[in-house]
Amino acid sequence: MPKQIHLAAHFPGVNNTTVWSDPAAGSHIEFDSFVKLAQTAERAKFDFFFLAEGLRLREQGGQIYDLDVVGRPDTFTVLAALAAVTTRLGLAGTINSTFNEPYEVARQFASLDHLSDGRAAWNVVTSWDAFTGENFRRGGFLAEGDRYTRATQFLKTAKELFDSWPDDAIAADQDSGVFLRDPRAGAFRHTDQHFDISGRFNVPRSPQGRPVILQAGDSDAGREFAAATADAIFSRHGTLEDGQKFYADVKGRLAKYGREHNELLVLPAATFVLGDTDTDAQEKARIVRRQQVSGATAIKFLEQLWNRDLSAYDPDGPLPDIDPDVSDQHIARGRASVRLHRDPIEVANEWRDRATAEKLSIRELIIEVTGRQNFIGSATTVADALNELVQQDASDGFILVPHVTPGGLDEFADTVVPLLQERGVFRTDYEGPTLRDHLGLAVPGRPR
C-alpha cells in the first residue's frame, strides 16, 4: 500500500496570504466562518482543523498594522464550539507556553479532549518578547535563550498532569458509594527551574490520554524539541529538495529519544491555487499574488528588511539606494518572520541586483521574493504534486492554508481529494473516532 497522506485545514491567518478583499471573503471572527471551513474539512475527511494564535496585535512603525486581517477569537473557546458541529475532525490549537501556566493549559486541553470525544491537539509555541508580555501579568519575564527550556519543562509538566489520573480512577459505584477508586488520582509534584507546583489535577484522563502534540519551531532547538516530544511537526519546507532534507533531519533525531520513524509526522504548511487547466491556474495564481502584495503591502515588507520608514517610496518604482538599519530596535513587532532575515544588508544587495537585472519595481520584487503558492495547477496536477512529495519523503502530508475565508477549501475538497482517494493515498472515510486514530498514533501509556 502506498504511503497515506495526512491533511489539515489551517483557518486563514492574520498575514498577507489571506486575501480579505476578495468579494467572496467572509468574517474572520463570526463563528459561522469557522463552522463553514471545519465542516468542509470534515466532509473531505481531513485529519484536523488548525488555529494559529498571536497574543498581541502586530505593529509597524509604532502603529497597529492595518493592511492584513486583524483580530482573532480565543483558540480554546472556538475549538470547543467546533466540537459541537463536527464529529470526527481533529481540533488543533496553538497555545503559548510562555504566557500560560501548565495546570490551566492542561485542564483546558484535557477538557477539550473530553468534550470532543478525543479530537484535541496542541501546537506548542514559545515566545519571549517583552512586546507580547505587555499584555500579561509577568510582562517580558523570559530571556530569549530560555524559551525552549521553559517550553520543554512546560510540556513535560503538562504531560505529568495528563497522566496523573489512572484510566479507571472513577468507579462511580452507586451501590457501594465509592466515587473515586483511587483516592490519590491526580496527585502530582513537579519542580524545576521554571515550575515548582504540586497538588492534584482536577480533570480525569481524557479519551486520547493526552492531546496530540504539534510543534512548529525550525531552529535547531525547535527541531530537537519536536524530535523529543512532538507527535507532528508543522514545518515551512514545502518543496521536494528542501522538504526531504528537513524530513531526514528531524526523523533522524528520533532514535536518540527511543522513538520510531512514524511517531513524528512532518506536515509542512502549503498554499494552493486550482484552475480548470494548469494555464488557468497559473493566471489565477498571478492575480492572487498581486492581491496578496498590494503596493502598500510591498512597502511594508520592504520596511521590515530595511528597518526604516520607506513610506515616501513609490511601490512601482525602484528599490531604495540607502542600506538597511541594522540596529536592534526593530520597526516591526509581533511577527516571527522579521527575525528570519539573515544579514539584512546582504539580502538588500541581492534584492537590488535582482530588481535591476529583471527590471522589477518594489512591488514586483516583493511578489517574487515572498512566498509563491506551493501548489498551482489543475486538480490532477496538484494531486500528483502533493502525492509525489509525500511518496518521496519530503513530508507526511500538508497543513493547507486557503487564501479566502471561509470558502477557500471548497474547490480542493471537491476536486483534489477525490483524486487522492482514487490513487489510494487518502482515506475515503474515518477509521476511528479520535485524532490519534486518524494520524496512526497510539494512545500513550502512563508511566508508573
Added chain:
Amino acid sequence: MPNLHLAVALDGAGWHPSAWREPDARPQDLFTARYWIDLVAEAEAGKLDFVTIEDSLGLQTDDPAQVQGRLDAVLIASRVAPVTRHIGLVPTATVTHTEPFHISKAIATLDYVSKGRAGWRVQLSARPQEAAHFGRRDVDIETPAAIQDLFDEAADYVEAVRRLWDSWEDDAEIRDAATGRFIDRDKVHYINFEGRFFTVKGPSITPRPPQGQPVVTALGHAEIPYKFAARSADVAYVTPADADNARQIVGQVDLKHVFGDLVVFLEPTSPGFTVEPFSSDATVFSGTPAQLADLLLEWQAAGLSGFRLRPGRLPADLRGITRGLVPELQARGVFRTEYEASTLRGLLGLERPANRYAEGARVA
C-alpha cells in the same frame, strides 16, 4: 410586580454530596459533552434566563465518596452554545491565578459562538491548594486587609477585562479596498490598565463581542464582596436567610440585578433520600414547587430581581424547576412563557452599553 428572573447553577451531579447516587443521576457521564447538553437543553426548555456552570482550579474535595474532577466551565459553555439558541451561558472562571487578557478573549469568544448569550461568574481563589497548583504566589486571607487586597485585585481584573472588551469599537473593521486598510486603527485602543497588582497594555486580539459587554456576575456573602459586586458586576448572587435579610442585603448592593441563591430539593424525592445533614452557604429549600413559588415571590417583594437556584440533585431537581416551578410561576403570571430576546443582556433588560472609547462616550 415585574416578571422575576430565574437561573440555575449547574455543578457536577448536583449540590448535595450524595446526589450522584440517585437513581436517575448519571455519574459516569459527568465528563461528557452529552451530559451538559442535556442539562442546558432542559433549562432552556424551561425558558430560564441562564445557567451558571461551577468551576475551580482544584478538586472539590478529598472524599472518595463524593464527585471529584470537573471540566473547564468556559469550554463546557462553548461546547453547548451551538446546540442551544436562547439561554444565557455563564461559566465560572477564577481570577486569582489567571490572566485577564486570556479570560477577556475567552468570554468575548463565547459571546461570538453563542451569538450574544455569554456571561461570566467571577470567582476568587483563597485556597492554598489552588495556589500550589500554580506555584507563583501565596494567597493570604489571614487579615481583613489581605482579604480586601484579594477583592481589590479582582476588581482591577474585571476592569481590565471590561476595557479589553471595549478596546475595539464596533465599527473598527472597515475592509476599505481603496486604501487597503482592514481596520481603522483609530478605533482600536490601547487600554493601558495600570493597577497595584498588574498592568495590561491591550488592545484585545478579539474584536468587541456582540453584547458589547458580556454579563458579569459574582456571588457574595458579606460587605467586601457586596461592594465588589456593586462595583464590578451586572448581577450579584446573595444568600439571604429570609425575606427581611433579603431586604437588608438588597440595601447594601447597589445593582439593578440582585439574585437570591437557594439550594432546592423538590418533591417527590426518591425513597431513602434525605437532605439532612446537608447544609450550604445558601438557604436550603425542600418542598413542593408551589411552596417554592410562594417563597420566591415573598423574597422578590423584598427587593430581589431574580433567583439562582442550585439543584440539589441532577437532573431531578432541575426538572422539578423546569417542569414544576416554572409552570407554577407562569400560571401566576410572573415568568415568561416564551423567550423575548436573543441575547442575555436582552433577557435581563440590560441595554447594550456604549463603548467607553468611542468618541461620543468619551464626551459623556
